[in-house]
Amino acid sequence: MDIWQKLYEAAKKQYRPTEVNEFIYAHHVVSALEAENGDIYTGFCIEGLCGTMNLCAERTAALNMYLNSDQTKIKRLIAFRDEAPVGITGMPCGVCREFLMQLSSENENTEIMVDYDNRESVTLKELLPKWWGHMRE
Template sequence: MEKDIWQELYDKAREVLNPRTISPFIMAGGVASAILSRNGNIYVGVCIDTASTLGMCAERNAIANMITHGESQIDKVVAVMEDGSVGSPCGACREYMMQLDKDSSEIEILVDLRERKTVKLKELIPDWWGKSQF
């Protein structure tokens, strides 16, 4: 039986989904993300929300983890909300992903786990301003 990569990514994100208060100013773990690099490695991250807006989304946290481990190309992305549903990356995360690599527009994003519905990043951020600079 073929491995279901979307379920695997979802499960990895769910493992780190853990809403909690870090301090009176920081909440973390209400959203979790797992990304599959083009090299086949999985990286996870959680959102870190701060009173000063200096936090980061789960997707960017997972990307930071990937970059820390020497990779910079993404194949697939899953974001899991506190209620267990999946969701689309915010605008800042979309922009961040587009700037990583000339082929980032082809990143697949899970938008419905049950139906295995995905969209490509280029569908969420068409006519991206930086394309010509690659």
Template sequence: MPQHVTVVDYDPSWQQRFREERDRLCGALGEATLAIWHIGSTSVPGLAAKPVVDVLVAARSLGEVDAVEPRMRELGYECLGEFGISGRRYFRKGGDERTHQVHVFDAGDRKNIVRHLALCDYLRSHEDARDEYAALKRSLARRFPYDIEGYCDGKDRFVRALEARALACYDDSWDRLYLAARRVQRPREISPLVEAGSVAAALLTEAGSVYVGVCIDTACSLGMCAERSAIAAMVTAGESRIRRIVAVMPGGGAGMPCGACRELMMQLDPAAREVEVLLDYESRRTARLGELVPGWWADARMVPEA
């Protein structure tokens, strides 16, 4: 039987369905997973949608994803390879009454990852576009109730134009930094006395460069935080002005730089108070470094001489 195309009012439970599926996918994909996002219409509050949860996954490598296909089948997914999009791994479950779709790209595939994130972000913040898209989908669902290709073709031009507008105003620098840190984050034992990689950091300079680093933990006081590792790479390359920085903790969440890292950043640059520190990746909550180091002891000494 052909897939039934139905568009319904937004359902807040879609968010919970995503969170539950994200946990299952993390278990199946394991270390291949660097980030998982809820995308598509069910991720946009207030938007009418087909009740299918779309999931976007950034992977360490597609080879690692291919290796765990049996685990995806155990979760009830069909493994369909690229399925028309180069560089993608596409999984779906639910048969003709589909419930979930998973789109996996290599974490370095910024084009495909960012276009999905930008479109969702745009729809969440532009009510007119959201309403226009909902009306189009309802109309197409009535016209093509058992023709998913006709439904998708009917909204293709609108979505492409919407995506172009979304990309024009989307700032992907936090995504870029988060994924850069996650790509180098892998706990490992260097020797019986040294471990590394459980925490990773990435920073963006005023010149637009990205530098990464991982923590180095030792049996004495010779270790180094991930943030300072990234800063050392930046200084080695001849730069010293940080614009944004993120530290990623072992569970994948953003973490607060320690006092020593904050102090080093403050000492590097008279404008360091304006450095943005990511506190939560999912909500994009940030703080200025100056807010995290109030009443800094050397403020007067950093003022350039007249």
């Protein structure tokens, strides 16, 4: 089993779309990441009607990593709904891209799965080629 399959299987366990209550919906997008030390952390999307509560699966996985290990560097990341990423799906939204870069500028090298069957990935740097934070370094 390669690392991408391990990440996929870990994230898949989190997939169980749930109406927490009339205001909050969760577990409909899932993610798993491989931290710098090789540990795997998972996360799921949670959305509330107030809007400010919303957290994407990628950010909850990264927060889970940081909260449980103080790590900030991510080697690989996968995110999806009910099926593994196909074509160019699975890319993090703009807020997640920004958060991952702010967590550690070395995350520009994070591999993000975009086509699971073909094992095609892109780096965060490819998605944010001229990140503003590098000007501050």
